Amino acid sequence: METYDAVVVGGGPAGATAAQTLARAGASVLLIDKPGRIKPCGGAVPPKLIREYRIPDAQIVARTQGARILAPSGKEVDMPIGQGYVGMVDREHFDEFLRQRAADAGAVRRDGAFDRFERDEDGTAVIVFAPAEAPDDEVRVRARVVIGADGARSRLARQTVKGAHKVKSVFAYHEIVRAPEAGSGSHYDPRRCDVYYDGRISPDFYGWVFPHGAVASVGTGSQVKGFSLRGAVKALRQSAGLDGCEIVRREGAPLPYKPAPRWDNGRDVVLCGDAAGAVAPSSGEGIFYAMTSGEMAGDGALAFLATGDARALAGVRKRFMKDHGKVFWILGIMQHFWYRSDKRRERFVSICADEDVQRLTWQGYMEKELVRRDPGAHARIFFKDLAHLLGMSPR
Structure with missing residues:
Protein backbone atom coordinates (compact mmCIF):
# COMPACT_ATOMS: atom_id res chain seq x y z
CA MET A 1 0.00 0.00 0.00
CA GLU A 2 1.03 3.54 -0.70
CA THR A 3 1.28 5.79 2.35
CA TYR A 4 0.48 9.50 2.36
CA ASP A 5 0.74 12.17 4.99
CA ALA A 6 -2.89 13.01 4.23
CA VAL A 7 -5.75 11.56 2.23
CA VAL A 8 -8.59 13.95 1.36
CA VAL A 9 -11.91 12.29 0.52
CA GLY A 10 -13.99 14.58 -1.70
CA GLY A 11 -12.82 17.14 -4.23
CA GLY A 12 -15.35 19.95 -3.96
CA PRO A 13 -14.32 23.43 -2.80
CA ALA A 14 -13.63 22.20 0.77
CA GLY A 15 -11.60 19.13 -0.13
CA ALA A 16 -9.68 20.80 -2.97
CA THR A 17 -8.76 23.74 -0.71
CA ALA A 18 -7.65 21.41 2.09
CA ALA A 19 -5.52 19.41 -0.37
CA GLN A 20 -3.94 22.56 -1.77
CA THR A 21 -3.17 23.86 1.73
CA LEU A 22 -1.43 20.62 2.66
CA ALA A 23 0.44 20.16 -0.62
CA ARG A 24 1.65 23.73 -0.69
CA ALA A 25 3.22 23.15 2.74
CA GLY A 26 5.12 20.11 1.46
CA ALA A 27 2.91 17.28 2.75
CA SER A 28 2.25 14.25 0.55
CA VAL A 29 -1.45 14.35 -0.29
CA LEU A 30 -3.89 12.10 -2.11
CA LEU A 31 -7.14 13.76 -3.25
CA ILE A 32 -9.92 11.28 -4.06
CA ASP A 33 -13.00 12.56 -5.85
CA LYS A 34 -16.00 10.83 -7.37
CA PRO A 35 -16.22 12.01 -11.01
CA GLY A 36 -19.36 13.18 -12.76
CA ARG A 37 -20.95 14.75 -9.69
CA ILE A 38 -21.97 18.41 -9.86
CA LYS A 39 -23.55 19.86 -6.76
CA PRO A 40 -26.77 21.89 -7.18
CA CYS A 41 -25.71 25.39 -6.19
CA GLY A 42 -26.65 28.98 -6.89
CA GLY A 43 -22.94 29.64 -7.35
CA ARG A 91 -19.67 24.50 -10.18
CA GLU A 92 -19.02 22.19 -13.13
CA HIS A 93 -15.91 24.22 -14.02
CA PHE A 94 -15.13 25.93 -10.71
CA ASP A 95 -14.66 22.71 -8.74
CA GLU A 96 -12.40 21.26 -11.42
CA PHE A 97 -10.33 24.45 -11.39
CA LEU A 98 -9.83 24.06 -7.63
CA ARG A 99 -8.91 20.37 -7.93
CA GLN A 100 -6.38 21.12 -10.63
CA ARG A 101 -4.91 23.93 -8.57
CA ALA A 102 -4.41 21.45 -5.72
CA ALA A 103 -2.67 19.10 -8.15
CA ASP A 104 -0.46 21.94 -9.39
CA ALA A 105 0.56 22.50 -5.76
CA GLY A 106 1.64 18.84 -5.53
CA ALA A 107 -1.41 16.83 -4.55
CA VAL A 108 -1.97 13.47 -6.26
CA ARG A 109 -5.42 13.17 -7.83
CA ARG A 110 -7.41 9.94 -8.14
CA ASP A 111 -10.94 9.64 -9.51
CA GLY A 112 -12.87 7.14 -7.46
CA ALA A 113 -15.62 6.47 -4.94
CA PHE A 114 -14.81 6.14 -1.25
CA ASP A 115 -15.99 2.83 0.20
CA ARG A 116 -14.80 2.36 3.76
CA PHE A 117 -12.40 3.32 6.51
CA GLU A 118 -10.18 0.68 8.07
CA ARG A 119 -7.00 0.45 10.13
CA ASP A 120 -3.74 -1.35 9.44
CA GLU A 121 -2.19 -3.70 11.99
CA ASP A 122 -0.24 -0.82 13.52
CA GLY A 123 -3.37 1.33 13.81
CA THR A 124 -2.67 3.56 10.80
CA ALA A 125 -5.78 4.78 8.94
CA VAL A 126 -6.55 2.96 5.69
CA ILE A 127 -8.86 4.39 3.03
CA VAL A 128 -10.50 1.91 0.66
CA PHE A 129 -11.96 3.26 -2.59
CA ALA A 130 -13.13 2.02 -5.98
CA PRO A 131 -11.13 3.64 -8.81
CA ALA A 132 -13.18 5.18 -11.61
CA GLU A 133 -11.29 3.24 -14.28
CA ALA A 134 -12.09 -0.10 -12.59
CA PRO A 135 -15.14 0.39 -10.31
CA ASP A 136 -15.25 -3.32 -9.34
CA ASP A 137 -11.71 -3.16 -7.92
CA GLU A 138 -10.51 -1.87 -4.57
CA VAL A 139 -7.56 0.39 -3.87
CA ARG A 140 -6.22 0.70 -0.33
CA VAL A 141 -4.00 3.56 0.83
CA ARG A 142 -2.58 4.44 4.24
CA ALA A 143 -2.80 7.93 5.72
CA ARG A 144 -1.38 9.60 8.78
CA VAL A 145 -4.37 11.95 8.73
CA VAL A 146 -7.66 11.85 6.83
CA ILE A 147 -9.82 14.81 5.81
CA GLY A 148 -13.50 14.12 5.09
CA ALA A 149 -14.97 16.46 2.49
CA ASP A 150 -17.39 14.08 0.79
CA GLY A 151 -20.50 16.20 1.19
CA ALA A 152 -23.66 16.15 3.26
CA ARG A 153 -24.42 12.72 4.73
CA SER A 154 -20.70 12.02 4.38
CA ARG A 155 -19.99 8.32 4.22
CA LEU A 156 -16.58 8.81 5.79
CA ALA A 157 -18.04 10.88 8.64
CA ARG A 158 -20.68 8.26 9.40
CA GLN A 159 -17.98 5.61 9.71
CA THR A 160 -15.57 7.61 11.84
CA VAL A 161 -17.14 10.57 13.70
CA LYS A 162 -19.62 10.14 16.52
CA GLY A 163 -23.04 11.68 15.89
CA ALA A 164 -22.38 12.43 12.20
CA HIS A 165 -25.60 10.65 11.17
CA LYS A 166 -27.69 13.15 13.16
CA VAL A 167 -26.87 16.20 10.99
CA LYS A 168 -30.11 17.38 9.34
CA TYR A 257 -28.18 23.63 7.47
CA LYS A 258 -26.43 23.34 10.82
CA PRO A 259 -22.77 22.63 11.72
CA ALA A 260 -22.18 19.12 12.99
CA PRO A 261 -21.57 18.96 16.77
CA ARG A 262 -18.23 17.29 16.18
CA TRP A 263 -15.81 17.45 13.25
CA ASP A 264 -13.11 14.97 14.33
CA ASN A 265 -12.77 11.43 15.64
CA GLY A 266 -10.31 12.35 18.39
CA ARG A 267 -7.51 10.55 16.62
CA ASP A 268 -6.74 11.15 12.93
CA VAL A 269 -9.87 12.27 11.02
CA VAL A 270 -11.26 15.77 10.59
CA LEU A 271 -14.23 16.99 8.53
CA CYS A 272 -14.84 20.16 6.52
CA GLY A 273 -17.35 21.65 4.08
CA ASP A 274 -20.77 20.04 3.77
CA ALA A 275 -19.48 16.93 5.56
CA ALA A 276 -19.04 19.14 8.63
CA GLY A 277 -22.28 21.05 8.09
CA ALA A 278 -20.38 24.25 7.25
CA VAL A 279 -23.30 25.81 5.38
CA ALA A 280 -24.95 29.05 6.45
CA PRO A 281 -28.52 28.64 7.74
CA SER A 282 -31.21 30.80 6.14
CA SER A 283 -29.18 31.53 2.99
CA GLY A 284 -27.74 28.07 2.32
CA GLU A 285 -24.49 29.72 1.29
CA GLY A 286 -21.75 27.12 1.20
CA ILE A 287 -18.85 27.87 -1.16
CA PHE A 288 -17.13 30.47 1.02
CA TYR A 289 -17.62 28.43 4.19
CA ALA A 290 -16.51 25.25 2.41
CA MET A 291 -13.24 26.80 1.30
CA THR A 292 -12.67 28.48 4.67
CA SER A 293 -13.29 25.26 6.60
CA GLY A 294 -11.15 23.35 4.09
CA GLU A 295 -8.24 25.69 4.63
CA MET A 296 -8.68 25.40 8.41
CA ALA A 297 -8.81 21.60 8.13
CA GLY A 298 -5.60 21.68 6.10
CA ASP A 299 -3.92 23.87 8.71
CA GLY A 300 -5.14 21.61 11.51
CA ALA A 301 -3.87 18.53 9.70
CA LEU A 302 -0.45 20.15 9.23
CA ALA A 303 -0.27 20.90 12.95
CA PHE A 304 -1.26 17.33 13.71
CA LEU A 305 1.39 15.95 11.34
CA ALA A 306 4.02 18.10 13.05
CA THR A 307 3.06 17.27 16.63
CA GLY A 308 0.93 14.12 16.65
CA ASP A 309 -1.47 15.95 18.96
CA ALA A 310 -5.09 15.19 17.97
CA ARG A 311 -6.22 18.41 19.67
CA ALA A 312 -5.04 20.19 16.51
CA LEU A 313 -7.87 18.44 14.63
CA ALA A 314 -10.47 19.21 17.31
CA GLY A 315 -9.39 22.84 17.09
CA VAL A 316 -10.60 23.14 13.48
CA ARG A 317 -14.27 23.33 14.49
CA LYS A 318 -13.47 25.65 17.40
CA ARG A 319 -11.64 28.04 15.11
CA PHE A 320 -14.42 27.98 12.51
CA MET A 321 -17.16 28.62 15.07
CA LYS A 322 -15.16 31.40 16.68
CA ASP A 323 -15.01 33.18 13.33
CA HIS A 324 -18.50 32.38 12.01
CA GLY A 325 -20.57 30.85 14.81
CA LYS A 326 -22.34 34.07 15.77
CA VAL A 327 -23.42 34.72 12.17
CA PHE A 328 -24.66 31.13 11.87
CA TRP A 329 -26.62 31.50 15.11
CA ILE A 330 -28.36 34.68 13.90
CA LEU A 331 -29.14 33.18 10.49
CA GLY A 332 -30.50 30.05 12.16
CA ILE A 333 -32.92 32.13 14.22
CA MET A 334 -34.00 33.97 11.08
CA GLN A 335 -34.71 30.74 9.22
CA HIS A 336 -36.59 29.23 12.15
CA PHE A 337 -38.87 32.22 12.54
CA TRP A 338 -39.35 33.87 9.16
CA TYR A 339 -39.61 30.77 6.94
CA ARG A 340 -42.47 29.14 8.88
CA SER A 341 -45.46 30.61 7.01
CA ASP A 342 -46.29 32.82 4.05
CA LYS A 343 -47.59 35.47 6.43
CA ARG A 344 -44.17 35.70 8.04
CA ARG A 345 -42.40 35.52 4.66
CA GLU A 346 -44.47 38.49 3.53
CA ARG A 347 -43.30 40.52 6.52
CA PHE A 348 -39.72 39.36 6.04
CA VAL A 349 -39.72 40.69 2.47
CA SER A 350 -41.09 44.00 3.79
CA ILE A 351 -38.17 44.23 6.22
CA CYS A 352 -35.78 43.73 3.28
CA ALA A 353 -37.03 47.02 1.82
CA ASP A 354 -35.46 48.93 4.71
CA GLU A 355 -32.30 50.85 3.72
CA ASP A 356 -30.49 50.02 6.97
CA VAL A 357 -31.24 46.31 6.51
CA GLN A 358 -29.98 46.38 2.94
CA ARG A 359 -26.79 48.24 3.75
CA LEU A 360 -25.82 46.06 6.71
CA THR A 361 -26.83 42.88 4.90
CA TRP A 362 -24.58 43.59 1.93
CA GLN A 363 -21.70 44.77 4.11
CA GLY A 364 -21.92 41.60 6.19
CA TYR A 365 -22.24 39.32 3.16
CA MET A 366 -19.47 40.88 1.10
CA GLU A 367 -16.85 40.68 3.87
CA LYS A 368 -18.32 37.83 5.96
CA GLU A 369 -18.38 39.55 9.33
CA LEU A 370 -20.91 41.27 11.53
CA VAL A 371 -20.93 45.02 11.04
CA ARG A 372 -20.43 46.72 14.40
CA ARG A 373 -19.51 50.21 13.27
CA ASP A 374 -23.07 51.54 13.03
CA PRO A 375 -24.91 50.91 16.34
CA GLY A 376 -27.60 53.39 15.39
CA ALA A 377 -28.56 51.35 12.34
CA HIS A 378 -28.66 48.17 14.41
CA ALA A 379 -30.95 49.86 16.92
CA ARG A 380 -33.29 51.08 14.17
CA ILE A 381 -33.43 47.59 12.66
CA PHE A 382 -34.19 46.07 16.05
CA PHE A 383 -37.23 48.29 16.65
CA LYS A 384 -38.47 47.92 13.07
CA ASP A 385 -38.06 44.16 13.34
CA LEU A 386 -39.94 44.16 16.64
CA ALA A 387 -42.77 46.13 15.06
CA HIS A 388 -43.05 43.51 12.29
CA LEU A 389 -43.00 40.68 14.81
CA LEU A 390 -45.86 42.27 16.77
CA GLY A 391 -47.83 43.11 13.64
CA MET A 392 -47.57 46.85 14.28
CA SER A 393 -45.92 47.67 10.97
CA PRO A 394 -47.69 47.84 7.58
CA ARG A 395 -46.65 45.20 5.08
Missing part, protein backbone atom coordinates in the same frame (compact mmCIF):
# COMPACT_ATOMS: atom_id res chain seq x y z
CA ALA A 44 -22.65 33.00 -5.56
CA VAL A 45 -19.21 33.96 -4.24
CA PRO A 46 -18.49 37.16 -2.29
CA PRO A 47 -15.60 39.53 -3.02
CA LYS A 48 -13.78 38.29 0.10
CA LEU A 49 -13.56 34.79 -1.38
CA ILE A 50 -12.49 36.02 -4.81
CA ARG A 51 -9.80 38.16 -3.24
CA GLU A 52 -8.44 35.85 -0.54
CA TYR A 53 -8.47 32.67 -2.62
CA ARG A 54 -7.24 34.37 -5.78
CA ILE A 55 -10.05 33.31 -8.07
CA PRO A 56 -9.25 34.38 -11.66
CA ASP A 57 -11.71 36.40 -13.74
CA ALA A 58 -12.16 33.45 -16.09
CA GLN A 59 -14.03 31.57 -13.32
CA ILE A 60 -16.49 34.42 -12.73
CA VAL A 61 -19.27 33.71 -15.23
CA ALA A 62 -21.47 36.64 -14.12
CA ARG A 63 -21.28 39.74 -11.93
CA THR A 64 -24.50 40.66 -10.18
CA GLN A 65 -25.25 44.18 -8.97
CA GLY A 66 -27.99 43.29 -6.53
CA ALA A 67 -30.92 41.03 -5.67
CA ARG A 68 -34.66 41.10 -6.07
CA ILE A 69 -36.66 39.58 -3.22
CA LEU A 70 -40.16 38.31 -4.06
CA ALA A 71 -42.95 37.68 -1.54
CA PRO A 72 -45.90 35.23 -1.76
CA SER A 73 -48.21 38.11 -2.73
CA GLY A 74 -45.99 38.97 -5.69
CA LYS A 75 -44.52 42.01 -3.96
CA GLU A 76 -40.98 42.72 -5.15
CA VAL A 77 -38.18 44.42 -3.24
CA ASP A 78 -34.95 45.40 -4.97
CA MET A 79 -31.72 45.29 -2.95
CA PRO A 80 -28.98 47.03 -4.98
CA ILE A 81 -25.42 46.43 -3.83
CA GLY A 82 -24.13 49.89 -4.60
CA GLN A 83 -20.37 49.52 -4.73
CA GLY A 84 -18.89 46.19 -5.83
CA TYR A 85 -20.53 43.03 -7.08
CA VAL A 86 -21.26 39.42 -6.17
CA GLY A 87 -19.51 36.94 -8.44
CA MET A 88 -21.19 33.85 -9.85
CA VAL A 89 -19.39 30.60 -10.66
CA ASP A 90 -20.43 27.44 -12.47
CA SER A 169 -30.29 18.50 5.72
CA VAL A 170 -32.43 20.37 3.26
CA PHE A 171 -32.67 18.62 -0.10
CA ALA A 172 -31.73 21.06 -2.86
CA TYR A 173 -32.65 20.73 -6.53
CA HIS A 174 -32.01 23.02 -9.47
CA GLU A 175 -32.17 23.11 -13.23
CA ILE A 176 -29.54 24.79 -15.37
CA VAL A 177 -31.35 26.46 -18.27
CA ARG A 178 -30.31 28.51 -21.27
CA ALA A 179 -30.55 32.16 -20.30
CA PRO A 180 -33.11 34.11 -22.33
CA GLU A 181 -32.06 36.90 -24.62
CA ALA A 182 -32.73 40.52 -23.70
CA GLY A 183 -36.23 41.62 -24.63
CA SER A 184 -37.66 38.09 -24.53
CA GLY A 185 -40.41 39.15 -22.13
CA SER A 186 -39.12 37.21 -19.12
CA HIS A 187 -38.40 38.72 -15.71
CA TYR A 188 -34.82 37.48 -15.90
CA ASP A 189 -31.98 39.97 -15.47
CA PRO A 190 -28.39 38.72 -15.95
CA ARG A 191 -27.15 41.35 -13.47
CA ARG A 192 -29.48 40.33 -10.63
CA CYS A 193 -30.16 37.40 -8.30
CA ASP A 194 -33.86 36.70 -7.74
CA VAL A 195 -34.89 35.10 -4.44
CA TYR A 196 -38.43 33.76 -3.94
CA TYR A 197 -39.85 33.50 -0.42
CA ASP A 198 -43.06 31.66 -1.21
CA GLY A 199 -44.53 28.52 0.35
CA ARG A 200 -45.50 27.24 -3.10
CA ILE A 201 -41.83 27.31 -4.10
CA SER A 202 -40.54 26.06 -0.75
CA PRO A 203 -42.44 25.58 2.51
CA ASP A 204 -39.32 26.01 4.65
CA PHE A 205 -36.51 27.46 2.49
CA TYR A 206 -36.55 29.61 -0.65
CA GLY A 207 -36.31 29.45 -4.42
CA TRP A 208 -33.74 31.17 -6.59
CA VAL A 209 -32.97 32.31 -10.12
CA PHE A 210 -29.27 33.11 -10.38
CA PRO A 211 -27.44 34.20 -13.57
CA HIS A 212 -24.51 32.10 -14.79
CA GLY A 213 -23.60 33.88 -17.98
CA ALA A 214 -25.03 31.93 -20.92
CA VAL A 215 -27.12 29.84 -18.53
CA ALA A 216 -29.03 30.33 -15.29
CA SER A 217 -29.60 28.28 -12.14
CA VAL A 218 -33.27 27.87 -11.19
CA GLY A 219 -33.71 25.97 -7.95
CA THR A 220 -35.26 25.44 -4.55
CA GLY A 221 -34.86 23.29 -1.46
CA SER A 222 -36.89 21.77 1.36
CA GLN A 223 -36.69 19.22 4.14
CA VAL A 224 -40.44 18.53 4.01
CA LYS A 225 -40.98 14.94 2.95
CA GLY A 226 -43.26 14.57 -0.03
CA PHE A 227 -42.81 18.14 -1.25
CA SER A 228 -42.24 18.08 -5.03
CA LEU A 229 -39.03 19.95 -5.74
CA ARG A 230 -39.35 19.38 -9.48
CA GLY A 231 -42.91 20.68 -9.42
CA ALA A 232 -41.79 23.73 -7.45
CA VAL A 233 -38.98 24.48 -9.89
CA LYS A 234 -41.41 24.12 -12.77
CA ALA A 235 -43.68 26.68 -11.10
CA LEU A 236 -40.70 28.91 -10.40
CA ARG A 237 -39.63 28.83 -14.06
CA GLN A 238 -43.15 29.80 -15.07
CA SER A 239 -43.20 32.70 -12.59
CA ALA A 240 -39.85 33.93 -13.85
CA GLY A 241 -40.82 33.59 -17.51
CA LEU A 242 -38.23 30.85 -18.06
CA ASP A 243 -40.55 27.92 -18.78
CA GLY A 244 -39.67 28.03 -22.47
CA CYS A 245 -35.90 27.87 -21.91
CA GLU A 246 -33.93 24.75 -22.76
CA ILE A 247 -32.88 22.66 -19.75
CA VAL A 248 -29.14 21.94 -19.91
CA ARG A 249 -28.94 19.66 -16.87
CA ARG A 250 -30.69 18.78 -13.60
CA GLU A 251 -28.97 18.27 -10.24
CA GLY A 252 -30.07 17.44 -6.72
CA ALA A 253 -28.31 16.79 -3.41
CA PRO A 254 -28.78 17.16 0.36
CA LEU A 255 -27.63 20.44 1.87
CA PRO A 256 -26.87 20.60 5.62
